[in-house]
Amino acid sequence: MPNPQLNANGELTHLLAIDGLPRETLLHILDTAASFLGIADREVKKVPLLRGKSVFNLFFENSTRTRTTFEIAAKRLSADVINLDINKSSTAKGETLLDTIDNLCAMHADMFVVRHAASGAPYLIAEHLSRMGHNDIHVVNAGDGRHAHPTQGLLDMYTIRHYKQRFEPLTVAIVGDILHSRVARSDITALIALGAREVRVIGPQTLLPTDLASMGVKVYHDMRVGLRDCDVVIMLRLQNERMDGALLPSAGEYFKHYGLTPEKLALAKPDAIVMHPGPMNRGVEIDSAVADGTQAVILNQVTFGIAVRMAVMSILAGN
Amino acid sequence: MPNPQLNANGELTHLLAIDGLPRETLLHILDTAASFLGIADREVKKVPLLRGKSVFNLFFENSTRTRTTFEIAAKRLSADVINLDINKSSTAKGETLLDTIDNLCAMHADMFVVRHAASGAPYLIAEHLSRMGHNDIHVVNAGDGRHAHPTQGLLDMYTIRHYKQRFEPLTVAIVGDILHSRVARSDITALIALGAREVRVIGPQTLLPTDLASMGVKVYHDMRVGLRDCDVVIMLRLQNERMDGALLPSAGEYFKHYGLTPEKLALAKPDAIVMHPGPMNRGVEIDSAVADGTQAVILNQVTFGIAVRMAVMSILAGN
Amino acid sequence: MPNPQLNANGELTHLLAIDGLPRETLLHILDTAASFLGIADREVKKVPLLRGKSVFNLFFENSTRTRTTFEIAAKRLSADVINLDINKSSTAKGETLLDTIDNLCAMHADMFVVRHAASGAPYLIAEHLSRMGHNDIHVVNAGDGRHAHPTQGLLDMYTIRHYKQRFEPLTVAIVGDILHSRVARSDITALIALGAREVRVIGPQTLLPTDLASMGVKVYHDMRVGLRDCDVVIMLRLQNERMDGALLPSAGEYFKHYGLTPEKLALAKPDAIVMHPGPMNRGVEIDSAVADGTQAVILNQVTFGIAVRMAVMSILAGN
Numbered sequence: 001m002p003n004p005q006l007n008a009n010g011e012l013t014h015l016l017a018i019d020g021l022p023r024e025t026l027l028h029i030l031d032t033a034a035s036f037l038g039i040a041d042r043e044v045k046k047v048p049l050l051r052g053k054s055v056f057n058l059f060f061e062n063s064t065r066t067r068t069t070f071e072i073a074a075k076r077l078s079a080d081v082i083n084l085d086i087n088k089s090s091t092a093k094g095e096t097l098l099d100t101i102d103n104l105c106a107m108h109a110d111m112f113v114v115r116h117a118a119s120g121a122p123y124l125i126a127e128h129l130s131r132m133g134h135n136d137i138h139v140v141n142a143g144d145g146r147h148a149h150p151t152q153g154l155l156d157m158y159t160i161r162h163y164k165q166r167f168e169p170l171t172v173a174i175v176g177d178i179l180h181s182r183v184a185r186s187d188i189t190a191l192i193a194l195g196a197r198e199v200r201v202i203g204p205q206t207l208l209p210t211d212l213a214s215m216g217v218k219v220y221h222d223m224r225v226g227l228r229d230c231d232v233v234i235m236l237r238l239q240n241e242r243m244d245g246a247l248l249p250s251a252g253e254y255f256k257h258y259g260l261t262p263e264k265l266a267l268a269k270p271d272a273i274v275m276h277p278g279p280m281n282r283g284v285e286i287d288s289a290v291a292d293g294t295q296a297v298i299l300n301q302v303t304f305g306i307a308v309r310m311a312v313m314s315i316l317a318g319n
Numbered sequence: 320m321p322n323p324q325l326n327a328n329g330e331l332t333h334l335l336a337i338d339g340l341p342r343e344t345l346l347h348i349l350d351t352a353a354s355f356l357g358i359a360d361r362e363v364k365k366v367p368l369l370r371g372k373s374v375f376n377l378f379f380e381n382s383t384r385t386r387t388t389f390e391i392a393a394k395r396l397s398a399d400v401i402n403l404d405i406n407k408s409s410t411a412k413g414e415t416l417l418d419t420i421d422n423l424c425a426m427h428a429d430m431f432v433v434r435h436a437a438s439g440a441p442y443l444i445a446e447h448l449s450r451m452g453h454n455d456i457h458v459v460n461a462g463d464g465r466h467a468h469p470t471q472g473l474l475d476m477y478t479i480r481h482y483k484q485r486f487e488p489l490t491v492a493i494v495g496d497i498l499h500s501r502v503a504r505s506d507i508t509a510l511i512a513l514g515a516r517e518v519r520v521i522g523p524q525t526l527l528p529t530d531l532a533s534m535g536v537k538v539y540h541d542m543r544v545g546l547r548d549c550d551v552v553i554m555l556r557l558q559n560e561r562m563d564g565a566l567l568p569s570a571g572e573y574f575k576h577y578g579l580t581p582e583k584l585a586l587a588k589p590d591a592i593v594m595h596p597g598p599m600n601r602g603v604e605i606d607s608a609v610a611d612g613t614q615a616v617i618l619n620q621v622t623f624g625i626a627v628r629m630a631v632m633s634i635l636a637g638n
Numbered sequence: 639m640p641n642p643q644l645n646a647n648g649e650l651t652h653l654l655a656i657d658g659l660p661r662e663t664l665l666h667i668l669d670t671a672a673s674f675l676g677i678a679d680r681e682v683k684k685v686p687l688l689r690g691k692s693v694f695n696l697f698f699e700n701s702t703r704t705r706t707t708f709e710i711a712a713k714r715l716s717a718d719v720i721n722l723d724i725n726k727s728s729t730a731k732g733e734t735l736l737d738t739i740d741n742l743c744a745m746h747a748d749m750f751v752v753r754h755a756a757s758g759a760p761y762l763i764a765e766h767l768s769r770m771g772h773n774d775i776h777v778v779n780a781g782d783g784r785h786a787h788p789t790q791g792l793l794d795m796y797t798i799r800h801y802k803q804r805f806e807p808l809t810v811a812i813v814g815d816i817l818h819s820r821v822a823r824s825d826i827t828a829l830i831a832l833g834a835r836e837v838r839v840i841g842p843q844t845l846l847p848t849d850l851a852s853m854g855v856k857v858y859h860d861m862r863v864g865l866r867d868c869d870v871v872i873m874l875r876l877q878n879e880r881m882d883g884a885l886l887p888s889a890g891e892y893f894k895h896y897g898l899t900p901e902k903l904a905l906a907k908p909d910a911i912v913m914h915p916g917p918m919n920r921g922v923e924i925d926s927a928v929a930d931g932t933q934a935v936i937l938n939q940v941t942f943g944i945a946v947r948m949a950v951m952s953i954l955a956g957n
Binding site: 051052053054080082084085086095096099100102103104105106107108 | 359360361362363364365383384387388390391394395597598599601618619620621622624625
């Protein structure tokens with residue numbers, strides 16, 4: 001099966017997941033992002049690359065935060081941005097997802113940024129566009145179910161490269177609720193593709209998927225062992241709903257075992273960086289002393305995230 | 320009573336309904352829309368005709384779909400668009416509708432796109448603007464109660480003209496819930512004004528208004544008779560709430576009698592086109608084989624709709 | 639304690655309250671607003687002063703009306719405007735207010751327009767920005783609790799100066815629910831700073847704060863006495879929730895004593911102007927004959943409000 005993200009020339013036509021993207025494509029996105037980073041420091045933070053293009057933010061699942069990052073990125077590229085809160089829209093009137101897409105295509109959409117609770121929804125849309133011959137309309141996955149969140153994965157890679165230059169010598173630990181995390185899945189795939197020496201996941205048995213070994217990832221249940229000599233520590237957000245369920249005893253108990261404190265962080269390399277996709281639960285998965293400490297690069301991730309999303313959108317629009 | 324839609328020079332100053340608009344005005348809108356159609360295929364899909372103008376989408380009734388078409392049209396004309404979900408706004412604080420309008424006029428609004436559950440609300444606003452001397456502020460009716468939806472009527476006319484060139488030889492059938500449909504009302508008025516040879520409505524007794532004969536429209540209850548030799552078939556959306564009530568036995572029963580299937584469509588002329596204002600209820604008023612078939616021009620209606628709305632807005636702003 | 643609104647050079651860096659702003663700063667804002675007033679009459683109502691800047695409307699408390707005025711002002715300055723309805727956003731996910739702010743700073747925000755139910759929230763944000771070294775990011779208070787609503791205060795001053803030229807000879811009465819009104823507080827402070835001869839407040843005992851005498855304000859419970867010989871009458875909106883509570887007997891009783899009727903207005907000077915921040919409760923605090931009468935300048939306040947907000951934003955962005 002050909003990769004639906006690449007066109008016949010091997011150029012990126014949709015961004016659906018990190019999986020299956022060639023290493024060069026990933027690096028091309030990171031390099032392009034680097035060129036956009038300076039724009040935010042200019043007096044006029046805009047470039048006309050997407051002028052006159054219509055970017056639709058299709059958020060079937062509410063996420064003001066992620067929507068905002070894409071909205072800013074698109075506006076700084078001079079696109080016209082239309083936010084659609086689809087829960088309130090036609091699908092509520094019984095229209096199917098693909099009828100909605102067909103309608104927006106007929107309005108001459110150029111790009112769909114899609115967030116959906118169902119894994120695979122952006123694929124479904126991309127396949128439908130291809131079937132309908134809309135090869136000039138592009139899909140960006142802004143998070144689908146537990147499956148993928150590729151721009152978060154890319155901005156994490158950008159952040160790591162920014163601070164560590166090369167992936168090859170790195171040991172990277174991802175800590176927390178791997179099972180429900182699309183961020184973890186995207187990060188693991190990207191780290192392996194970019195040649196990181198060792199990828200570790202750390203978490204309680206109940207929050208780890210069972211297929212990790214086959215991905216070439218080392219599994220740890222004891223955070224004090226797993227963090228040892230790491231270069232990069234990626235903390236995951238603990239969804240509140242996990243704590244109410246049967247998966248975890250309590251937030252306090254979780255923090256004791258898997259919360260990142262200065263004492264636990266000291267087990268990693270002295271120059272290790274600490275990352276988090278946000279929003280943080282302070283005192284649950286991360287101690288404020290770490291979140292606000294000198295090793296945290298969490299806010300820089302946000303800054304890089306805008307540049308990465310501008311890069312993805314401009315690369316897609318260029319093809 | 321002078322037509323509140325036309326100024327002293329006979330120029331369009333508001334678009335409230337098709338009723339009372341001279342044939343030349345309708346044709347001028349369609350011709351202007353044709354000139355906008357090409358813009359969507361350009362690299363930069365924008366023209367500066369409404370640059371610096373403030374267009375307010377005043378949606379007293381929620382309709383993401385219609386609001387989006389006006390938002391895109393206004394942005395492609397380079398207007399500043401401000402979406403106001405009025406349910407949440409000042410009217411909830413006890414301010415009257417006209418106080419809200421006065422306030423927005425004081426902010427130097429240039430155009431109001433109004434959607435309201437009450438028939439006549441856009442007229443009320445237009446009359447108020449005239450009384451207050453705001454002759455440079457324009458109202459576009461984006462659907463008021465059961466009364467009118469003139470831009471839908473115009474885009475339907477654009478679609479028919481695009482495929483059939485002339486209205487004079489045409490037999491057009493409108494099928495379904497005529498009684499509750501502002502689209503049907505706008506279409507019938509436009510078709511008569513533009514000289515269509517024969518306008519037919521087809522539907523169950525309970526969903527047809529009683530004043531149709533006086534409008535010069537032929538009434539059919541048997542779809543197989545009514546579709547015979549038609550050039551154009553306009554299907555209407557069946558509101559879900561109708562099916563729960565006493566007006567209709569069931570969706571299945573409705574589909575059997577008034578759903579457009581390939582077999583029923585075969586009774587119309589071989590080159591008949593099938594239209595629908597969307598969103599479609601597949602399997603209720605229209606079979607998927609027809610909706611996705613070669614005679615359907617439903618998505619083209621959407622494309623033409625953007626051009627028609629751009630035309631209306633630019634004509635209004637030019638007066 | 640230095641004034642957090644002014645930088646080391648005494649230039650305006652945030653607009654949090656009228657309190658503590660030098661008279662020259664207030665006059666500079668009013669003069670700048672005057673220069674923006676003409677823009678609304680131009681064919682293209684835009685200036686490029688904030689082009690490429692990202693203005694975030696952070697509304698922790700819903701107010702479509704106020705949000706719209708800032709959105710229009712920012713768009714007419716050519717800024718990119720991002721509306722964040724924060725109730726739905728990350729703070730709902732347990733993120734703290736300041737983490738949200740940090741994130742938006744990391745996205746290279748240029749300005750936050752903040753509305754919050756808690757008094758002092760905009761101060762908290764401004765102090766945090768200063769602590770984090772973000773001296774190029776500006777805060778505008780769009781209403782915080784019962785504390786302040788400085789742009790409303792400024793537009794009221796603009797209105798008074800427009801009609802009366804000088805503050806020194808004026809007697810100004812503010813009528814109604816002073817206790818819960820951030821508008822009253824901002825107006826009183828501004829009037830005193832600008833040298834109005836006499837500031838009066840008129841209202842029932844239960845709706846007046848106890849510290850008014852110390853502010854140099856004259857207190858009246860009898861509207862017929864308090865209005866005598868006034869040059870300016872500022873009516874306040876009576877929140878519906880006050881009428882349900884123990885503070886007031888009924889809306890009818892309130893109107894009898896404190897509603898502005900033509901008969902009561904006749905006690906003020908013949909050329910007195912009548913102001914109201916909107917939205918009005920006709921028949922509660924103001925009679926329609928007054929609201930729509932020749933002495934009312936209520937809609938002009940709205941027009942001036944856009945110019946004042948453009949002035950504030952452009953002054954902040956210029957520092």
